[in-house]
Amino acid sequence: MMQTEQQPQHQNQLTVQNSGSLSFSSHLSKEDEEISKSALSTFRAKEEEIERKKMEVREKVQLQLGRVEEETKRLATIREELEALADPMRKEVAVVRKKIDAVNKELKPLGHTCQKKEREYKEALEAFNEKNKEKVQLITKLMEIEQLVSESERLRMKKLEELSKNIDSLH
DSSP: OHHHHHHHHHHOEEEEOTTSOEEEEOOOOHHHHHHHHHHHHHHHHHHHHHHHHHHHHHHHHHHHHHHHHHHHHHHHHHHHHHHHHHHHHHHHHHHHHHHHHHHHHHHHHHHHHHHHHHHHHHHHHHHHHHHHHHHHHHHHHHHHHHHHHHHHHHHHHHHHHHHHHHHHHHO
């Protein structure tokens, strides 16, 4: 092996031309040419093998892509069928939700009005009860006064009768 490496070194020489530029002249022997051809054919064979493997991989990728496309189409069909099944219910649910939202919007001010009216009612009821209590107290007081007036009138009548008897006895 060392000899074959040294041999081309001896045969390849650098020569300086008159113009001052370097040129590489190569004197290849038949053995060197065969080695070159062999290396070149080995290189070409490897390139062909690489190219063939690339094509195999491309074919596999294309097959996989075809399968993926088929599966994607199947999944899209299944999704469409599912949406078709769910769609009527979804629309109905959306309609009911919109109605619920509309009723909620109407209920909110009504709830506030109701609370306000309840407060007003409670305040009015409280005021009514207070006045009624006051009325009961006044009626009770009036009855006490009437009783006193009645007693007073009875006493006055008794007094008047006594005075009248006294006047009659003077005569």
